[in-house]
Structure formats: structure tokens, C-alpha cells
Amino acid sequence: MSTLIETIENEIISAIESDQLILPTLPEVSLRVREVAQDDNAGVADLSRVISNDAAISARIIKVCNSPLLRAAQPVETLQMAINRLGMGYSADLAVGLAMAQMFQATTDLIDSRMRDVWNRSTEVAGLCNMLAQQHTRLSPGQATLAGITHLIGALPILRFAEENEALLNDAYTLDEVIAKLHPKLGGMILKAWDFAPELCEVPEQYLNFQRQSEKPDFVDLVTVATIQSYAGTDHPYNELDCTTIPAFAQLGIDASPEEDEEEEDLSANMEAALALLG
Numbered sequence: 147m148s149t150l151i152e153t154i155e156n157e158i159i160s161a162i163e164s165d166q167l168i169l170p171t172l173p174e175v176s177l178r179v180r181e182v183a184q185d186d187n188a189g190v191a192d193l194s195r196v197i198s199n200d201a202a203i204s205a206r207i208i209k210v211c212n213s214p215l216l217r218a219a220q221p222v223e224t225l226q227m228a229i230n231r232l233g234m235g236y237s238a239d240l241a242v243g244l245a246m247a248q249m250f251q252a253t254t255d256l257i258d259s260r261m262r263d264v265w266n267r268s269t270e271v272a273g274l275c276n277m278l279a280q281q282h283t284r285l286s287p288g289q290a291t292l293a294g295i296t297h298l299i300g301a302l303p304i305l306r307f308a309e310e311n312e313a314l315l316n317d318a319y320t321l322d323e324v325i326a327k328l329h330p331k332l333g334g335m336i337l338k339a340w341d342f343a344p345e346l347c348e349v350p351e352q353y354l355n356f357q358r359q360s361e362k363p364d365f366v367d368l369v370t371v372a373t374i375q376s377y378a379g380t381d382h383p384y385n386e387l388d389c390t391t392i393p394a395f396a397q398l399g400i401d402a403s404p405e406e407d408e409e410e411e412d413l414s415a416n417m418e419a420a421l422a423l424l425g
Contacts, residue, residue: 151324158304176246190226207225208222213422246265264298264301268297268299273294275294281416297349298350301325330354334347346365356387390402
């Protein structure tokens with residue numbers, strides 16, 4: 147089985163290198179949002195005008211702004227109000243990430259289901275990253291959310307490859323193994339091709355390195371912790387990890403030892419809000 151997985155990995159890498167399998171490109175709305183966000187002369191109205199072309203993204207940004215995690219004193223009802231409240235950078239990062247939902251669609255039901263699973267996991271981790279950034283670091287919550295949304299982006303070209311490869315399409319175990327082994331490397335390649343900041347490009351490649359030591363809290367730490375927390379209460383192997391031995395928890399100042407009941411209730415409420423943030 148390992149030989150088959152290695153063979154498929156080599157095929158995917160060769161297909162990418164020969165331009166037979168094209169790495170995904172950012173949606174048009176993401177490109178326009180980034181262009182406005184990087185324009186020193188642009189303002190809230192300009193960003194609002196670009197984002198408002200996509201009703202779904204606009205609604206989700208307003209939802210984020212009204213989330214319990216942000217504890218807004220008064221409800222936000224318009225996109226421009228939301229951007230004013232969140233700030234240009236935060237809003238732009240959210241819009242860029244949320245626009246990626248359209249990339250997670252396929253022509254076969256099986257792969258479409260897999261892509262929805264990847265997107266759902268990505269948004270859960272992104273919501274947790276947002277919460278962790280706010281509560282445990284000085285990192286940008288917007289960039290933290292983007293780090294979470296893109297940490298599994300390397301699964302996309304693998305699933306695209308599977309659509310055209312009947313043997314892999316019908317072998318769920320091998321497909322899972324290929325995704326697990328190859329998505330970190332491909333994720334890094336994709337984010338670099340998109341000209342993402344280096345600190346975001348390293349997230350897909352490093353977030354599963356549970357013994358990684360960072361000099362100060364960074365986005366890899368956030369995604370590592372958020373990934374493990376996203377499996378809490380499940381039978382996934384990550385739920386069995388001893389978090390007290392994982393440096394990312396200590397780096398974020400999170401006590402990974404058993405909590406008191408009251409603290410558990412507070413954590414549970416925050417986790418629930420975070421998991422629902424982008425859902």
C-alpha cells in the first residue's frame with residue numbers, strides 16, 4: 147500500500163511540475179479585495195464596494211462582527227459598519243478567506259462531499275484561530291482566521307487529481323493517506339504562489355509538527371492548537387494527545403491540564419462560538 151501511495155504522490159508532483167495539474171488560483175473577488183487593501187489611498191467605502199459584490203461574503207462578515215467573540219456593544223447591520231468596526235486589514239483577510247468557499251466544489255458527488263468536509267474543517271479551525279488570537283496573543287485575528295482557512299488548501303489539487311483518477315477515486319483509504327502525507331507540502335506551494343506572507347506560507351507545512359518550538363506565538367502555533375481543539379470530544383487520535391507536552395499550547399499560555407468545572411463551562415461557550423463563527 148505504501149508503494150501505491152508513493153507512486154500516486156510522484157504522479158501528482160510530476161503533474162504539477164509539468165503544468166498538467168494546475169495549482170488553484172485565488173478567486174477574482176479575493177484578488178480585488180487584496181488590491182484595495184494594499185492601496186494606501188483606499189478607504190472603508192472602497193473596500194465595502196468591492197466586498198458588497200458578493201452577498202454571501204458580506205453577510206458572513208456582518209455575522210462575524212456580531213459574534214459573541216467580538217462582544218459588540220450594538221448590533222452591526224451593514225457591511226460598511228462591519229468594516230469600520232473590524233478595520234480594513236481584518237475585514238480584507240476575512241473576505242479573502244471566505245471567498246475561497248467557491249473553490250471547494252467538484253464535478254463528482256464523492257469529491258464534492260470530500261471538499262465540503264475539508265472546507266468545514268478549515269472554517270472550524272479558522273474560527274478557533276480567531277478566538278485564540280484574540281484571547282492569547284497580539285496577532286491579527288483576521289490573519290489568524292486566514293491561516294486557519296488555508297491550512298488544508300493543499301488538499302485541493304489532490305482532490306482535483308482524484309476526480310480524473312478512477313483508481314484513487316474509488317480507494318478512500320489511499321486517498322486519505324495521500325492527502326495526509328502530501329497536503330502540507332502542496333499547501334505551502336499554493337500559498338507561496340499566491341504571494342501570501344511567509345508567516346502564513348509556513349502554516350500548512352508546520353502545523354502538524356507537534357514538537358515545533360517557536361520563539362514567540364505565531365500563526366503555526368494557533369493552527370496547531372486550533373486543529374487539536376477542533377477534535378475535542380471525538381474518537382480522533384488528536385483527541386488522545388497529551389497537550390501538556392505540545393509546545394504550542396505553552397507558547398499561547400494555555401494551561402492544557404484538566405480545568406475546573408467553571409473554567410470548562412467558559413471554555414466550552416467560547417469554543418462553541420468560535421466553531422460557529424464562519425459556519
